[in-house]
Amino acid sequence: MLYSEIVIVGCGNPLFGDDGFGPAVIEEMEKLTLPDNVTILDGGAGAPHFIFNFLDPEVTKKLIVVDIADFNAPPGSVSKMSGKELKPGAYVDPHSWDGVDQLCRIKDEIDTTVVLCQPAKAIKKGDAEVEMGLSDEVQSAIPKAIQVVLAEIGVDYGTTINLQEEGRERRAAKAR
Template identity: 40%
Template structure:
């Protein structure tokens, strides 16, 4: 049975871990979106490092989700804080999507979602510092300064 948190036409997943500096970007974007009035068909999920588990649940035939928006840090060697909209085809260029901390590649589930007919978009932010395994809570200034624009990008994606 599918969890109620996944029973939306559009799902926005904030990925990452708040205890590893800029890896908390996804959480921060979701936190801002939670304070807004969004359409009733939009669900917000602070997925942390568990996005593969949520995405597995979406493979249920009773799933009504038509669009998935992933919000996460990326490493494309861009200036820190740079935002980039990525498609499913860009996933192979993102190391953490090939193997995450739990050895469950997120990209496999996103590709399955796309093949099941869901629209998949990634709102990525170039990280400046990810401290794994050392703990550092809080975003760098560059990534923190990109949060408002990241929220705007998600809101634009919701209306497409």
């Protein structure tokens, strides 16, 4: 297996509405040309269980996790948490994975950042109702999350992403 210097992982399950945010961000990022030392992965719902298989502290210098979490902000708000802020219980995703504890264990070896989006509808552990598609608020947060990720890895696609965001806003305004 080849390891990358920078690993970006989208966590979440698209079958549970806004929980599909992480994979949706990765899907959009796959359309970008990124440096060869960057690997982007759709970790899906299983990310907490296998994300660490893609990391080698000898090679991997930066890990960015994209996920949703309730941090008491307006829906679609994007926040960033550095590994230095991570401690057990620092954030709880809707399915309460134990990945935060594992992230805490590697944060001294690998520079870790978590990019979070506030869901529009609370998703609770054990929810079984399938709800495809992101809410409008979370969908519109994708370009901002990508900008945050790109800034973290030192890549500037600002103009292109701003144009995409403006286009979404214009379409949303016309739909109203």
